[in-house]
Amino acid sequence: GAVVSQHPSRVICKSGTSVKIECRSLDFQATTMFWYRQFPKQSLMLMATSNEGSKATYEQGVEKDKFLINHASLTLSTLTVTSAHPEDSSFYICSARVNEGGLPYEQYFGPGTRLTVT
């Protein structure tokens, strides 16, 4: 089946630094990937839609200059949290949408990245 990986699985960084999270589709191509944020014991909140070769589409209330998304290839999207602050600490999850042959809205989720900002 389709597999999505994320790297790193957990990261601790100091306040003010930037951290990059990678999302890869391992055995399929994905023109579209999605980035979610999940707070403890809460639901997934869609942050942005990552489109290969074009700018990401951000959801209302998500700072695009703070959460930089780059989808440079059909198998890789990156989320960079710039100038991180403790309130950015969260669980970040990506999903990748199957390009061809998949059912509409067929998405596969990564295992998530735990970000802790100290």
Added chain:
Amino acid sequence: AQRVTQPEKLLSVFKGAPVELKCNYSYSGSPELFWYVQYSRQRLQLLLRHISRESIKGFTADLNKGETSFHLKKPFAQEEDSAMYYCALSGSGNTGKLIFGQGTTLQVKP
């Protein structure tokens, strides 16, 4: 506004009992509805979608447009069903964007 509501944070049942996880949605058009499941220490995975009208692991869900509901049901719960369940909605336009409910933890006791 698009919204998915799962009123129960926790549902606890005994093995063999029927299960119904509630999901209500708000959407002006014709949405696609999904149930996702997350087992302990595992990633989110699709359980079923309403357009397929399928039964997966004994679970079924029927879209009721009149009541704007998409409740997940299973006649006899198993311990291995214990997990977090999310109802999700995708609107028209083929964007693939998913709006998730708050999630319900299903606990099946032996």
